[in-house]
Amino acid sequence: MDNSQENPQAQKVIITACDHNNQLAMLLEIQQLQFIAIELNLYLDTHPDDQQALMSYNSIVPQLKQSIASYEQLYGPLFHFGLSTSQLTWQWINSPWPWDM
Amino acid sequence: MWIYQKNLEYPVKVCGPNPKLAKVIITQYGGPDGELSASLRYLNQRYSMPTDKARGLLTDIGTEEMGHMEIVATIFYKLTRGVSPQQMEAAGLGGHYAQHNHALFWNDANGVPWIASYVQATGDPITDLTEDMDAEQKARSAYEHLIQLSDDPLVTDVLRFLREREIVHFQRFGETLNDVQGFMNSKKFF
Numbered sequence A: 001m002d003n004s005q006e007n008p009q010a011q012k013v014i015i016t017a018c019d020h021n022n023q024l025a026m027l028l029e030i031q032q033l034q035f036i037a038i039e040l041n042l043y044l045d046t047h048p049d050d051q052q053a054l055m056s057y058n059s060i061v062p063q064l065k066q067s068i069a070s071y072e073q074l075y076g077p078l079f080h081f082g083l084s085t086s087q088l089t090w091q092w093i094n095s096p097w098p099w100d101m
Numbered sequence B: 001m002w003i004y005q006k007n008l009e010y011p012v013k014v015c016g017p018n019p020k021l022a023k024v025i026i027t028q029y030g031g032p033d034g035e036l037s038a039s040l041r042y043l044n045q046r047y048s049m050p051t052d053k054a055r056g057l058l059t060d061i062g063t064e065e066m067g068h069m070e071i072v073a074t075i076f077y078k079l080t081r082g083v084s085p086q087q088m089e090a091a092g093l094g095g096h097y098a099q100h101n102h103a104l105f106w107n108d109a110n111g112v113p114w115i116a117s118y119v120q121a122t123g124d125p126i127t128d129l130t131e132d133m134d135a136e137q138k139a140r141s142a143y144e145h146l147i148q149l150s151d152d153p154l155v156t157d158v159l160r161f162l163r164e165r166e167i168v169h170f171q172r173f174g175e176t177l178n179d180v181q182g183f184m185n186s187k188k189f190f
């Protein structure tokens, strides 16, 4: 059975610098949305009855989920332990790791 | 339980190798006011907190500090990548190289290893939250000193982000301290 087209090593070779820039841009969108979520989260910890902050937090959640889903479609799982799926091979361990990006 | 998310909280870029800057920044990894101290202190103090607000806040800030430890580690890693032993030695990292090569280790800027007595847990929530506010100010000061020492604008940008986070954490701990004080008074604790 010829499965060379599904070979992750072969896929790796065709990743270009442009791809890497796109990956960083998509990650940046996640980082920006999540930063808003972190800020609102800490604020809500000490102001749990603030309705406006609660609405803002709740509105970020689907946006962040959408950005993560789009990223994972192209670059593999952002989460381990059952929160993201891998395609064809166990993509979780693929480089680059965060300190090499 | 913790889940790893395979990205940094804030992107880290550096202009190039810079072991001199790495040598001082390592203190925010394993120095007294660094991110290891912060994350362990907060996560460990949760068990003796009397209110849900305090338990929640310590969980969330403790978790964010682990993310900051990863950011500081990444700065050190990138600033020392490909640096020769001679360059490490010339930058004052000869001792680090002898013991750890290019690996990360929880040292302060003078190479003193991390010790648990940098943090405290008295079981008194007022005392512990006051320590937490104090710790955030010390971390802010440390980041300001590092910003003064930094000759890499990309690293300075990350240090500014981390400094801002300490200010926000201080604010949230202050609100929690007030809340816990009110709770203790209402319970006529003494």
Ligand SMILES: [Fe+2]
Binding pocket: B038, B065, B136, B139, B165, B166, B169
């Ligand atoms: Fe902090």
